[in-house]
Amino acid sequence: MHKSHSLAAAAAIVAISALALAACSSGGEAAPSGSGEPATGDPIVVGALSGLTFFPEAPQAVQAVFDDYNAAGGLNGQPIEYTVYDDKTDPAASATAAQDALSSGAVALVGGSSLLDCAVNHTTWEENGIVSIQGTGVDPYCFATPNIAPTNTGPFFDTFATLYYGSETLGFDNICAVMVPDEAASKAAYEQAIAAWGDATGKELAYLDTSLVRGQASYAGNVSNLKSQDCDAIYMNEVGDAVIALLGEASNQGISLPFLVLTSCYSDQFAASAAYSGDIYLPAEWAPYGDTSIEGVQEWADTMDGHGVPKTSFSQGGYLAAEYFIDILESIDGDVTRESFTAAAQGMTEEIPSPMAQAPYIFGAGEFHQPNNTAYPVVLRGGTSEWESLGPLLEGDDLGWVYTTVPAS
Template sequence: MHSSRNLKAVAAIAAVGALTLAACSGTSASDDPSSEGSAATGDPIVVAALSGLTFFPEAPEAVQAVFDDYNAAGGLDGRPIDYTVYDDKTDPAASATAAQDALSSGAVALVGGSSLLDCAVNHTTWEENGIVSIQGTGVDPYCFATPNIAPTNTGPYFDTFATLYYGSEELGFENICAIMVPDEAAAKAAYEQAIASWSASTGKELSYLDTTLVRGQASYAGNVSSLKSETCDALFVAEVGDAVLALLGEASNQGVDLPVLVLTSAYSDQFAASAAYSSDIYLPAEWAPYGDMTIDGMQDWADSMDAHGVPKTAFSQGGYLAAQYFIDILESIDGDVTRESFTAAAKGMTDPIDSPIAQAPFLFGDADFHQPNNTAYPVVLRAGTNEWESLGPLLIGDEIGWQYSTVPAGT
């Protein structure tokens, strides 16, 4: 297990000196391509990802942006990275097929994947084929509980814990009501673990819990109507971006104006521009708040996203970091770059990778499961505004009672 006890809260507390992610051969992806030599034209290094592009397009788009810049700057000793994203369509059968396609492509690793079910469906496939995945947005609990996957993000379960903790301990909410979409047994168990972790840490319990939501449901009228009969001073919503907007729209229609606690999936300018809600909306940033360009490295990320037309969101932060971490590991390989050598390099890591826009250093390493990022920096969208405001303080999981996600037997 990788603990966050000694995590460095460099990004969210103060700007730090620039830290070079690529320490060995080749050219860093963050370097200005115009200052380097010719674009890479050698034998491609094949990399793949599985993503549910309906929900999470930004993460792999950010990966592609980093790789495009890296290739333009000369790649790895003249070798470009050839990146292909396979859409799993948020369907188990399509995901399994996409996994075989990714393996058949000759990919040396999986980078920047963002999916509601990839890890659950394919983690055994990755293990059997000796390939590792650096997730841009890990979602289902198998992303955080299996040996060949290491997400850059904290995931919805730590998000749940940190959001509830901030709501009860920092904001003082005594009666938090929750509406959640657990999807399936393992995810439901992981959410239950996160809520139990919060309860153990704070002594608090949810005042109301509705787990009847399903992905893409047409109306939230019944959920909101049931909520109105409860005693609540805040509402926690565990859903993905657009669905959160739809649920809050229905809440407004029915006269509900509770402060809202949501997950990082809502952290985007698009959400802020669309959320016509009459109370404050709080969430945990999984990395340094993306709107703060005073944080060292954040302007480089923003410039890269703008140059490649990628929306600036928490998801694109995750993809950007996944690509940077991949390049760092890639450039540490002495000899041929193969699936086997990359997996050995990732699992052989002993020194974590620091990035000025990450709130925790990244370490893959050889472990049964990987949850390297267990930090959150609270932000808020004030009622009547369309810009996120950074609040703090930085929440570090091991310091506030977080218990790592596991996948119960039989799920």
Template structure:
């Protein structure tokens, strides 16, 4: 990116065009010197890469981010400049995800990415973000690279920290000795899950009774029979809910506690779980099915007002947009890619009531700031929030 003649204030000089006192030649110089990094008096462009089509779909995420930006713009924007979201659909296609990142950075001139929700973005584009010195604040971090990259810091715990919390809940809160895992693992994510299981073992001194990280989407009978044979008292599971619980009931597994990953925490899944089965779910933020919980009030009002689907993913979208806006409001001088990156690397932690721990970007080489999970239980076709607040794994 291009540098500017006044580093103390980014790409804006005193008496810039915003105040109406800069000369035409000076305005032209500023524009020419800073165009590639986003400095101008026009809109602040912010990128995101989302799964709108394909196998991993989160269409509500960019809608919720835009709703936050619209709210900020209606109140005057950031120092008089409007926020403009430029969202790209990668369809869970690596080629499209790579192209999207290049277009956002090179063609659109975004100052940062905020509110991405892609299963392939982080692993594919982490090197690009580092090379271009641009930060990304995903609403939904999925693959391990989202949590181990210097220029990416998600606002969700992610499937790995969540898996550790779920295992911890099964063994330490539910007091089960025989804990098992049946997971469908996305390509490239197996190492992250193995590390999450190891983290639980290191904290508790316990080991799994049975593990299968290659669960398919077909008939689940063989997986459930293996769980029965292993004497599983609790089973962590992250694939299709309806057929799994129908077959578990047929197998007479009503005494087993099934603990579902966050992707299964939906209204539709609660309705298909048999009433005599024990199904829990780990949530990444405050349970979205209770709008009265801390932090959920604002999210609930915002998505209702804009006709956006209430999901955990839309929670992450609002949080990502909110913390992004808060950091931008603290920037002195012009808002450019350089000043935005610097602000996130130097920021103080933000307490966000929807999350289980403070969120911070910071200067480190990897970022996984959000820890812990709340737990809910399927009850009469819905989800009941369980007492105890956020479960944050600690050394025993």
């Protein structure tokens, strides 16, 4: 069993109606759950905070699951009404979005994916008795506070896993790192993850550059400094286009060393854009999305294709968050309210299995939660545009992983 450890104008609201049909009569006759008739009863209101610039797929995947659920009858004829609040990756907008979500009457938060939601709003969730099943937890408060339990492993375990695979399986002795330290809590969490890797392997970074800032204009200086080091691989904790930009600069300066990156790069779009001559390794947080031979992956892929949602690691997280929410929802005896859902989530004693997740999910009681600490290594070979599954599955509890903590408030 895996352990459960369990920040101006109003934020722009992206309202995504999860009602399968446009007509939704609050007093209509309810269709039985799973009856095959679209749900038309009183909606069950659910919300999410996401940085839609960075993570659009996770809430889209949640929507897809809820659309299918509503079309099949919902919960005893009650449809799920889902609204996503764009936190714009801005602390003030995030805090406002949190209040909007609470004012909507949401019974829970599902599939949120944000660089700062947990850090900004975790105390708000606690004070208002609402739980969040994150689709993509990023900042350390997602993994170290009582009312949030992400589906994903997060960047800190990803850091541990990609470094571990690099040193222990690939045999890299001199791993250099270029990092965005972000705020103090994230900096400490990255340091904790790197220390856990060092304790587990007896290795240490050969070089560490923590001067990166999110979205900086040029990486020429960083790459020039890397060239002067004796590196046999490079670790980087940036996301998306920033990684593409640094890889481009590395190529410009004649570097073709292997890169060890995080799961945020795991997408077909990244693979098509990287154009790098060296290998790029990362830890998939769930079963590799391209391997439909693994139980559960084909069902997820069919759902994404059926709703036009890109198949990425982020959409895996959103899909699982919605599935877990429904599982908990259907365990409630009586009216579905914020109070009853929170009680059901925090009262969980049995894990929810999912082959695609590789690790079962549980919210449960506790002051902090990290139900998922597994990773499956994949690689984008130099000069190619398709990910290759490598394995074996890495399980943090077996490798010396230390659960993420945050500074005492």
